[in-house]
Amino acid sequence: MKYGYFPGCSLKGTGRAYEESLLPVLRHLGVELVELEDWNCCGATAYMAVDEGKACALAARNLALAERGGFQQLMAPCSACYLVLNKTQHYLDESPAMRRKVEGALGTVSLKLSRQTPVRHPLDVLLHDVGVEAIRQKVTRPLSGLRVAPYYGCQVVRPYATFDDQANPTSMDQLLKALGAEVVDWPLKTKCCGGSLTGTLPVAGLRLAYLLLKEAKKRGADAIATVCPLCQFNLDAYHDKIAARWEPVRLPTVYFTQLMGLAFGMPAHTLGLQRGFVPLELPAPTAA
Amino acid sequence: MANGNGNNRTSPERRPRIGFYVCHCGVNIAGTVDCAEVARYVGTLPGVVLSRDYKYMCSDPGQELIQKDIAEYKLERVVVASCSPLLHEHTFRTAVEKGGLNPFFFHMVNIREHNSWVHTDRAEATAKARDLARAAIERVARHKPLETKRVPIKPVTLIVGGGIAGIHAALTLANAGKQVILVEREPTIGGHMAKFDKTFPTLDCAACILTPKMSAVGAHPNIRLLTYSEVVKVDGFVGNYKVTIRRKPRYIDEEKCVGCQDCISACVFKQPKFTDEFNEGLGKRKPVYIPFPQATPQVVAIDSNVCLNFRNGPDGSRVVSDKCKKTCVEACGDRNAIDFTQKERFEEIEVGTIIVATGFQAFDAKRLPAYGYGRYPNVFTALEVERMVNASGPTGGHVVLRDGKTEPKTVGIIHCVGSRDKKTNRWCSRVCCMYSMKLAHLIKEHTHAEVYNFYIDIRTPGKGYEEFYNQLLDEGVHFVRGRVGEVTDWAITPEEEGKLVIRVEDTLAGVVRRIPVDMVVLATGLEPRSDAQEVRRLFNMSCGSEGFFLERHPKLAPVSTFNDGVYIAGACQGPKDIPDTVAQAGAAAAEALSLIDKGYVEQEPNTAFVLEDECSGCKSCIPLCPYSAIQFDDARGKAVINEALCKGCGTCVGSCPSGSIVQNLFDDEEIFSEIEGVLAYE
């Protein structure tokens, strides 16, 4: 299995640990990722607020690069990138005028968009291409006793529910169970973490993060597992501020790929676990 | 010019005298089409001796005008350009006939539904009307005199579905002395209404008004009740349908069972333990059961899926295992009504008319995960609550939480669940506002709880309905205008702990609210039954885009279908409440009655016939007829069409390679002349 890999800006910055865990885990499962050559920022949601056309072209350049690179599929681990690339494809399909314009613009640098390159999220690939069973078989150190609250965030299943249910996704739940973890069922799986507002409007952004952490803790979670660098950062970085405003709700937030790595027996530091502010503590392995 | 194939028959020897009328339909047509111009133009066409425009052709003076003109102008053919022939062809044929002409010396041009209503440009619409009229003039000149056939009607009516609609229609017909066969899929009739405790807006007890009707059906000498049965095949046509019915084995001889229920008490299962469908899964029943005390017929049924006396056969079906002690049989004793050897049976019946009253199904609340049905135990559907408030229901009339004992102190009723939502069903289900208020009232009465109703709009367009709404306001029920965003067990504030929280924008107050409640009731909407498409095919009906059966005309023929002799009534035609259902059922019965009393139906004489001398006997047409109307006459080596069987589809006509089949009203030359007519432009 070979996929083009679009890391996006975050996985090179604040979300480094995501990449650091994703790559070895996928390699371990026989999935080959080839980084898209000279990719650019996906445009993210911020760009759309200023110029939808340019946002579209920006994302489309990446799709065109994938096509040039001969990739049949493109993997985008960051929720925002995943959404924006998918959205661009929808938009180009729906609006022939936009497609003409974007194709024209790409044409000026001899890039073209002649086919659909499906954009896939790692969760999707792991669940549907690799399969839970294959993952279960690789588990050497089951996460028994670890209670994890799966947190999908808003943009992986919304608005394009391509691989999981919009209101109650379960793909990560299945995965975590395969790793031996105990899954905490909670109704906040897809609630917004406030990430895009913590920096700009902390009253609103931080409160959302606070409520999430508080509820996870209340339901007995030892950790929150996330699929998005923004969410991870947001739930991990502001514990002090949250404590100052409301109450301390310290709880580690890790990438699901980090948990996979641990369950596969990879050492924590090779998975970027040292980068989190709130360290993850694993329960002692049970005798069984 | 001859066509080189020796065909000299393209044009009639002499043009008959044609009269043409173009209808204004008030402004419906005249608003878009220049009717005077159409009349003027058609007046110039060969053979047209009279051309008029008139305000309302279908009105009495309009029809009389035609009759008068036929006499005065010696008209031999008549063309009317007005609305769809499906609407008024019959009207005008009758007028032409009254005027002394053969009714088929008439043709109708649709310039309303196909023209004035769908186009805006006056010049274009007028040109189109001219083209269509010209084609009709060409065509009508070639019309031949025809006679309508009369087919006798079997005076028996099949009614499919024994909800309130089917029950009412059956009784209406039976009381008029007509034979009725009522087929119901479940072990008892009653439909949804049998599940309710009270009915809005008068809050009369459902059982009190329904039970007498059910027993009347069971006892009526003119009604044959076939429960636990389904229609599997329908052949024939209006007046003469042959229907095959599958009778599922209930393992009880209906003739012998007296409904004593001794078997139920004696069953080896001491406690009821299997899901009780009638109680929406809230209660339990035994393998031998009767759905509810007033079930009709008063006959038990054995559920072979759970009865110990059955096991899985090699093909997955259930076969008798004879493993159970059969205490039920013992209890039944001499009555000897239990019969484990019963097999599925097929029965063929002959009927003249059919009323389909298969009702609706409630929207599956699981399809909207945001409302948590199936996830949070204390989210209920309305039907569950209907059962709970029913004194003979699973909780004995107590409204309680899923734990079976706690009474709720606050209840939120969410309207429009699955309705008015493009992601699920886009229509308004019409009864949920009213039944939500009914439930609000009943819950309050039973528990004194605070009740919140969450609605998009309150729709109370019925007699006494708005008054009922007012009554509820007076009772202090909360009405929050806003479609609920979500139901969650996520508590943010202390008073939310342990409750279900409804998050909603109170659009009237202009604030987002979180309202903690003990119980949520989902007012699930009405939708077509999941097998509606199969039923539709069975009876050759159409479905609207939502999937409810399509009536012939929403205003003028609301219970007729496009298949003559097949009528629809009740919620299978669209969401409706009991008063409307009963009104429709009465209307459907009246339609069937009027056919039966007339004694015959007139059939369009659009049948096909083989030109005897010209058929080569190539047999190409024979397999094409869906009704096996074409037979091969071995002695003469020719094909012959049995006119009584031919329904006039014309498939054989279009396929006879030597052009030796003619279809009345749709003859080749008639259609060729129409083609030429619509295309011959200046």
Add this chain to the structure above:
Amino acid sequence: MNKEWQPRLVAFFCNWCTYTAADLAGVSRLKYAPNVRVIRVMCSGRVDPQFILDALAKGADGVLVGGCHPGDCHYVEGNYKMLRRYHLLKRMLKDMGIEEQRVRLEWISAAEGHKVRQVVNEMTEQLRALGPLGLPQKFEEWDREVERLAADVHAREAADAAAACAGRTSAEEVTHA
């Protein structure tokens, strides 16, 4: 007509589904292109390929056949028969130089008034893009070579009567280059 060219679409609609759908479009006041002329038949199975050819030959730019969805035919399966004819007819028409989009078979149920609108609009636009088929004009044009000869023969006979072949070529005679 000195107006700009408008495509002409002849449609054969079955009585039970598509004709009714077109009525429904009317009742729903959906607006669509006025270029279509509907001819009612009882069943799409009645639509003889001759009708389609004849319509094209008489000046239609395209022909639409509308029937009930498979499985829904009022006459059980007349629509299947049309579907089969359609497949072979399309191949034949292609070989005769008629563009694919000019003849179309659509299943439109009685409830699909919007589909009538959509299909008629779509086809009208496709025909507009294709331009006129203009078979009557083509036939006339083809036959003009014969008429020209008739006139020419007439003239030549008159001349021949006067003199023997004088090496004069008629305007009609073109080289076979």
Add this chain to the structure above:
Amino acid sequence: MPKPKVAFYWCASCGGCEETVVDLAEDILGVVEKVDIVLWPVAMDFKYKDVEAMEDGSIFATLINGAIRTSEQEHLAQLLRRKSRYLIAYGACAQMGGIPALANQFPREQVLRFNYEEAPSVDNPSKTRPQTVVEDNGRRPRLPAFRNVVRTLDQVVDVDYFIPGCPPTPNLTKAAFDALLSGNLPPKGSVIAPDVALCHECPRKASKPTDVAFTQFTRPHLTLADPGKCFLAQGLVCMGPATRSGCQAACINGNMPCTGCFGPTSRVRDHGAKMLSSLSANVAARDEQGIRQILDGIPDPVGTFYRYGMARSILRRRVDLGVNGNGH
């Protein structure tokens, strides 16, 4: 009383029709006795001038065979029309265009190029083509112009009767003569042959099932036909059901399916369309793919259904070919 004058003429044809006239053998003698043949290029030497000199309407009957493709054929058709009381289209080509009309699928340029340059048997390095006018030692002989469209006779001149067949059978020919000479004539424009399709007189008729549902089609050169069984029942396209009888099922008796040379019955406007309609309606499959697969067994619908009738058909000719010459 002078014997009626009769003329035979051939246009775009293979000569087969002339052959039938000869085949009348002893009967021809009887005919010759009763008539004066004034023009018969294939058998006797007459000059056009002689014909031109005749009085209009002085020929009793002229039988023209062959389709019309050149200006000369048109000219003669018009001439003979004027001179004759009865003008009879003789044979499939005159009636419906016949085999020559299959050329209506191709642009004239392609026909000429192939015949004068590309055909494997042609050796023409200078690519010379016939010219309507050539300079030759001061003489300027003329050749007829080659038309864009192959026509039936009645698309050029008014025709009184049609005698179908490729070629017409001696029986039919004789019957036609008898009718003409006895004055016992059908209405003008008639096809002189029974107006019932061939199955009627086909010896295999009884073997045709009443529930034919085609699951596949094959072609005569791909299979060994059962000589006793209806061809359609064997999946071989037989045009018999759509084609006039009168041929005494000659092809069928030679174990070849009917290819339709007698043309359609009077009730049909387009021979090919009608056969196509009947045949495809009886295909067994119900899904698009199955239908397509079965019908693909008829690889050349135009050649199959319009073998003789292209010029007569509703479309007459491939419609996207240019008129003036080269098409594309």
Add this chain to the structure above:
Amino acid sequence: MKEIQRTIKYEADRVPGFGREVMSVPGCEKLKDCIQCGTCSGVCPLSIYMDHSPRQVMALVREDFKREVLSSCTIWLCASCYACTVECPQQIRITDIMYELKQRAIQEGFYPKRFPIPVLAQEFNRMVHDHGRISEGRLVTKLFLKTKPLEAAGMAGLGMRLMKTGRFSLKQENIRDRGDLARIMEAMDAPASGGNGKD
């Protein structure tokens, strides 16, 4: 005491055509169908901070209250979580409409100057435009300096800790073919097929 304000709207307060304009943008057409059910506000995680709820914004747009809409903080609070879009019973793409309104607000200079969200959007774009990629550290720093110079100091602690865990850097990331990117963006600016190519 609370200040008393007149809240009546006169016809002159409307900008006729504004609603139609917004609804003509692809993706925003369905706004016409809003039945004011409030689901969007009901599910919106941020509606509780908004001056006009998403539902109200729909109504205001449809009725041409341009000023009220474009100066509303709602559009800047929208976190693009798509909850409303997914739940709206009329399938209105509320999130896309919010984007459209943000663009218009920026184009028409309607947003509060120091309100950080539009500034972030613009800074973000500038960086992408110039470098092809975002360097999160630089972006955030810039943002704080621009909007809340006083708080920037307070954030320094977080920055330091991020730096410690290797997640913060002030290095500017760049793509190789920056020229290409510029050319693409230029082409998108060209008015060729009607403005921003949305028609």
